[in-house]
Amino acid sequence: MRVVLGVSGGIAAYKACSVLRLLTEAGHEVIVVPTAAALRFVGAPTWEALSGRPVSSEVWDDVPLVPHVRLGQEADLVLVAPATADLLARAAHGLADDLLTSTLLTARCPVVLAPAMHTEMWTHPATGANVALLRERGVHVVEPASGRLTGADTGPGRLPDPEEIVAAALAAVTPAATGDDAGRSAADDLAGRHVVVTAGGTREPLDPVRYLGNRSSGKQGYAVAAEAARRGARVSLVGANVSLETPAGCDLVPVQTALELQRAVDRLVDGGGVDAVVMAAAVADFRPAHYAESKIKKTHGEGDDSAPTIELVRNPDILAGLVERRAGAASPFLVGFAAETGDGTGDVLALARAKLERKGCDLLVANEVGDGRTFGQDTTTAHLLRPGTEEVRTVGPGDKALVAAAIWDHAAPLLR
């Protein structure tokens, strides 16, 4: 296999020498494309000696051979290790100001990026948005490891071990990465998993023609389901009143009310073997206490203009029920959603933090709603909150598919 090994300018560039060795020893032809900054950490003679080929950073060398186009076109795999924050930003935005970024634009094979940087740079929303954008396009971005960084500091941002990087890179090259999928990674980190995703909004009937409902379109839940299927999971999609096309590879279980949704989820979970439940549906907290078998009339009689009172009863909290029924190691990973408008008692994040603690789920995805935000829209801004840490991952503003990818990026390695 012909591999382009990109190296960008971080101290972890020295570890790319081991990545190169592992690839050449496995019989692959490796062309190293360092950035100019990478050459300040590890010089061209090292790369040339280890790869047995000349090395260049610039599009101005060997111009008649058109290397800025040819390298990408002819590669079976492009792997960048380490990928700095700057390289991620340039790749995300399609810049082509050196040989490596030009190669990334012309490559139609799987592209794998292994980021390495200081924790502050990795957790900065700008880097998060760039990573999300790259992943949305099918680029495989390896999660950095946590541990000792260049200085005395520790945290996420460390380049994973060379063996791990090579394994992730080779896994991205599968026969599936052809045809329509060319240029997309074959991420299958949910292969063999069964996940349940709820989507849409429940409707609680008042009479044969009326119901109490909400504005949820189901777009976010459907994006979560589609992403899980794309990553190889078996997906049971419990859709409450959604008028979208069922994503490829998902088994739709249509429901209308909160009680029907509860029955559907419980049946799936009780069947065993469910690895994750993502409760993206907007479930009504209350339902009418009484259902009128015939349509409620505008007037009860001649001259009677009084209005009826709707009495409500509480619906079960389905997510809380799943948390309560946790059965140790066999329990599915539980993801809750929070749609918050803020109400003067705290901002959206504070309300979401309180909800995470109250609900006891493994991940809470908080969206800001109201003023036409989120509901029914294709784009959103979401905050991912985890128990036991104040750290928040903010995704967007961007397509709901970005939030879906971020959820599975987080959850996939944690499934029991």
Ligand code: C5P
């Ligand atoms: O408390 P709140 O309704 O804001 O919580 C939202 C989360 O809880 C969502 O994940 C939603 O699917 C879930 N939920 C539930 N059962 C309810 C209400 C909400 O599972 N009755």
